[in-house]
Amino acid sequence: MSPETKIPTRDRLLNAAEELVNAKGFAATSIDQILARVGMSKGTFFYHFKTKDELARALIDRFAASDEQVLVSSMERAEKLSDDPRQQLFIFVGLMIEIAEQLDNQAQPNCLFATYCWENGLFDPETQSVIENALLNWRRMLGHKLRTVAQAHPPKVDVDLDSLADMITVVFEGAFVLARTVDGKDTIAEQTRHYRNYLQLLFSDEGNHTFPSTSTD
Template identity: 35%
Template sequence: MPRDGKPTRDKILKHSKDLVLERGFSGMSIDMIIQRSSISKGTFLYHFKTKNDLATSLMDEYIQQDEKERVKALKHVEGIKDPLERLLAFIQVFIDAFEKLDAPFPGCLYASYSYEPVLFDQEIMKGITDAFHRWEHTIDGMIIEIEQQYDSVIPIDKKALALHFTAIFEGAFIMSKALNDAKVTANQLKQYQNYIKLLFKKPNPQSKA
């Protein structure tokens, strides 16, 4: 009976991701992966023909996990009727997750790949772009619903406000590591949440003549 190779493949992917976040993709070698995964070169080549093959599989898995987190957060808040409260609760899901960290978050593969775009084919880079757009459209959709029931205190750029959510993660991951502070991401998300609260107010019925 053939052995199930999934645990080995998963182990290779895990250690490869760690190495990319530590060294960048160009700074990671197959020999490093082999050593850290405690496997033979033949075993590595059985699962991944080339380093580029590994790059594609690594990003595919990362995108799938990222999408699961987005969908899970949406399901968590789908029962909240008030659109502003729904967006605030959506942000809170991630605040709660990052407040539990005892060490800085290791980083984001989207950023790591984007720093070295010439190493990857267009399909990989398109996958990253699409992933960012999914997060943008999620927040943008919530903002549109908020604007149907609330007035904005100041003019807002919905696209910029929606992208701000993801921008916090990318910037906070870097700052968290640089400052050796595990709470940077959660604290920045709290500020974003507070900003959202200040941006919108219920319309005054008396103002509608």
């Protein structure tokens, strides 16, 4: 009857696994530990997953799906909130900053992509390509927006727009490492703000800049 009890067994296994993998990585997370956490037995696990590899795949599939939804829905929201591509871009990054603020309130911000990346020798190519495609999604969607913006507002410095799009992934992944290692209030959000600053400086209108600091010549 309680809302917790209604969660399907398979999802409860995935949730417990994800928590443990987040703390210790995939290799160090044993099936027995997962089962102990949810109070189930071995047969149950292997009823839902043929092998531990299949668990790895299920975890990353679920994570990638949720990642893609954040990307797509945030871009849609940004595009509804303004007609100007440049404003859409800044709004989109602003939404990412909001998400970053939530992550900064977690003790150990979690990114299964990074976890798998640093243990990638354990995973088969298909599992790895799930992650690759997820990152390429960000490049594609954000890159497209950047190209539109760059046509109307040529960037102040000559930059490759795909790598500029990639940079949001870079900033997030890097900020995760920093946030997990050095404690600070707003690490991930602050780093994402740097990314927005960079975009604003790059795509500001010629000469007079559009920022708070007084002088307009």
